[in-house]
Amino acid sequence: MRGAAMTTTVEPMATRRLVQRGALDWLLAPAPARRLNLVRTLTVLYGLVWIGVRADHWRNLSRLPESRWRQVGIGGWLAGPPSTAAVTALVLATFGAGVVALGGRGWTVCGPLFAVGFLALTTFGASWGQILHTEHLPALHLLVLAAAPAGRGASATTGWPLRVMTLVTIGTYVVAGLAKFRFGGGLDWLDGDRLSRLVAHDNLRKRLLGDPFAPLARFVVGHPLLLRVGVADRAGRAGCPVGGAGPAGAGGLDRIGLGVPHHRAVDDGRAVPVPTVRHRLRLDAARRTPSPPTLASLDPPAMTFSTKDFGHQWPKSFVENLNRGYRRAWWRRCLVRRRQWETRRRGGDGRRRWRWCGRCASPPPPR
Amino acid sequence: MSGFLRAVGVRPDGLETVLSPELIGGTVEVIHAAQTLSNALRAGRAEEMCDEIAGRVVGAGLDVVEVLVVTDSFDIVEGLCADHPAQVDREEHVACAVPP
Numbered sequence: 001m002r003g004a005a006m007t008t009t010v011e012p013m014a015t016r017r018l019v020q021r022g023a024l025d026w027l028l029a030p031a032p033a034r035r036l037n038l039v040r041t042l043t044v045l046y047g048l049v050w051i052g053v054r055a056d057h058w059r060n061l062s063r064l065p066e067s068r069w070r071q072v073g074i075g076g077w078l079a080g081p082p083s084t085a086a087v088t089a090l091v092l093a094t095f096g097a098g099v100v101a102l103g104g105r106g107w108t109v110c111g112p113l114f115a116v117g118f119l120a121l122t123t124f125g126a127s128w129g130q131i132l133h134t135e136h137l138p139a140l141h142l143l144v145l146a147a148a149p150a151g152r153g154a155s156a157t158t159g160w161p162l163r164v165m166t167l168v169t170i171g172t173y174v175v176a177g178l179a180k181f182r183f184g185g186g187l188d189w190l191d192g193d194r195l196s197r198l199v200a201h202d203n204l205r206k207r208l209l210g211d212p213f214a215p216l217a218r219f220v221v222g223h224p225l226l227l228r229v230g231v232a233d234r235a236g237r238a239g240c241p242v243g244g245a246g247p248a249g250a251g252g253l254d255r256i257g258l259g260v261p262h263h264r265a266v267d268d269g270r271a272v273p274v275p276t277v278r279h280r281l282r283l284d285a286a287r288r289t290p291s292p293p294t295l296a297s298l299d300p301p302a303m304t305f306s307t308k309d310f311g312h313q314w315p316k317s318f319v320e321n322l323n324r325g326y327r328r329a330w331w332r333r334c335l336v337r338r339r340q341w342e343t344r345r346r347g348g349d350g351r352r353r354w355r356w357c358g359r360c361a362s363p364p365p366p367r
Numbered sequence: 368m369s370g371f372l373r374a375v376g377v378r379p380d381g382l383e384t385v386l387s388p389e390l391i392g393g394t395v396e397v398i399h400a401a402q403t404l405s406n407a408l409r410a411g412r413a414e415e416m417c418d419e420i421a422g423r424v425v426g427a428g429l430d431v432v433e434v435l436v437v438t439d440s441f442d443i444v445e446g447l448c449a450d451h452p453a454q455v456d457r458e459e460h461v462a463c464a465v466p467p
Contacts, residue, residue: 060394065419067412068403129406130399200443201369204452208371208439210385211397218448 031159039162040111040145041102047118047138048098055091058121061128062087072131073123087124094118107150115139115146133176140168196221368455370438372404374420376431376465384431390423404436408460417463424465436460 062084069081082090094117101110119142122135148161180189189195203217220226374391376384392400407416413436421434438458446452 057394057396064393067415128399130396130402197369197443200447204369204441204443204447205371205401206397207447208385208441208452209373209391209397209400210387221444221447 027160027163029159029163030157031162033158036148036158036161037104039165040107040148041104043138043141043145044098044102044114047114047142048095048102050135050138051091051095051098051118051121054121054125055095058087058091058125059084061125064128068128070129071127073126074119081127082124087121090117090121090124094121104150111142112146115142118142137169137172140172141165144168192225368440369443370440370456370458372401372408372436372438372460374404374417374434374436376424376429377433377435378430379432383435384429386420386424386431386434390427390429391420393423408436413461414463417461421463421465431465433462433464435462 062081064081066080071078071081094114097110097113097117101107101114119139122132122139125135126132144161144164149157181187199217200221203213203221206213374386376386378384388397388400389395392403394400404416407413417434417436420436424431424434437460439454440456440458441452441454
């Protein structure tokens with residue numbers, strides 16, 4: 001019997017809570033401590049190199065007349081520009097804190113000191129009439145890392161700093177891309193003409209002022225096609241949160257908990273299988289217990305999809321694929337939950353163990 | 368066509384010499400020097416800026432008798448690709464003498 005497509009009976013508030021919880025789960029999902037340590041090391045190293053390169057410039061700025069002081073950011077509370085000696089002391093102290101932090105010792109003290117010092121130095125540099133946007137992102141990243149744990153095997157708390165840094169990066173480039181379109185020439189960016197003029201203007205200005213300019217600038221400006229390819233960079237920046245999803249968007253949505261299976265139906269824009277949302281609500285209710293997962297909570301749900309859930313207009317192969325994908329996702333969560341439980345029980349060494357828990361009805365399907 | 372705000376020095380023989388960003392803005396940053404000139408011009412402090420540049424020229428020991436703050440117009444693509452950028456137009460904002 002043919003029937004009409006199912007309509008959702010899930011309340012909007014429940015769906016909203018589901019999305020919020022899914023976003024929170026994504027943000028707080030654990031990550032290996034070594035990954036955070038690596039990111040921290042690279043970021044601090046970048047900051048140290050930047051301080052070394054810009055130290056002379058900052059000291060030169062401190063010798064400028066006070067009439068050119070245009071304080072911004074956290075420098076707003078200063079009565080006037082700091083002296084050269086104060087700037088030099090700040091550079092040395094920040095650099096020292098960064099060197100100690102780079103070695104991984106005393107991060108809880110040196111990390112915030114380095115982050116605040118870097119912020120103070122870059123704010124000072126931006127308070128003389130030129131704001132260098134390339135300094136903003138490292139300063140924000142260092143502040144996030146300063147608030148992050150030391151990352152010694154605490155894998156349950158080392159995931160959110162990396163994701164917050166990702167969000168900060170995405171937000172920065174989205175704002176930059178939108179600003180380019182809004183204030184920097186609009187749709188002229190799309191044909192490469194705007195970019196061509198910008199590259200030519202910047203390099204000619206350096207040449208006229210006696211500064212070295214990019215050796216490839218002449219070649220690039222003479223070949224507009226290269227700059228049209230560069231337009232993809234602008235589109236990519238502005239569309240970063242959307243483009244970052246792309247063809248894997250449905251898979252990404254699955255990871256943040258919407259439970260949408262990655263299937264051609266979703267990419268084609270057809271209706272989302274409604275029973276998926278209902279299953280997620282049941283699973284979340286079972287997952288709210290604060291204690292470690294019990295055997296019952298690790299068992300997969302008894303109900304799986306059938307053609308009756310969707311009506312007979314959907315092919316049987318689609319339902320089979322849906323069941324297979326959903327079970328695979330369920331096994332993956334089961335294994336993750338068991339790994340988390342064992343990690344906590346064994347003192348949190350963070351080692352990754354993937355194995356079948358042995359309590360589910362059948363082994364996981366082959367990949 | 369685009370205008371470039373810059374400061375040039377005039378030698379005793381009348382020839383012009385390009386002043387570096389360090390003499391213009393006090394630092395080696397090109398954009399900072401350009402932005403300094405632009406801010407000064409917009410704020411009506413062009414003469415004060417010119418005197419400041421002249422003071423740095425004296426400190427650098429250059430053979431310059433006068434400092435001009437000008438806006439020179441160039442065809443940016445042709446100017447970049449040419450061996451010697453050809454100036455199309457000039458607008459002089461302020462001139463000041465370099466103290467001996």
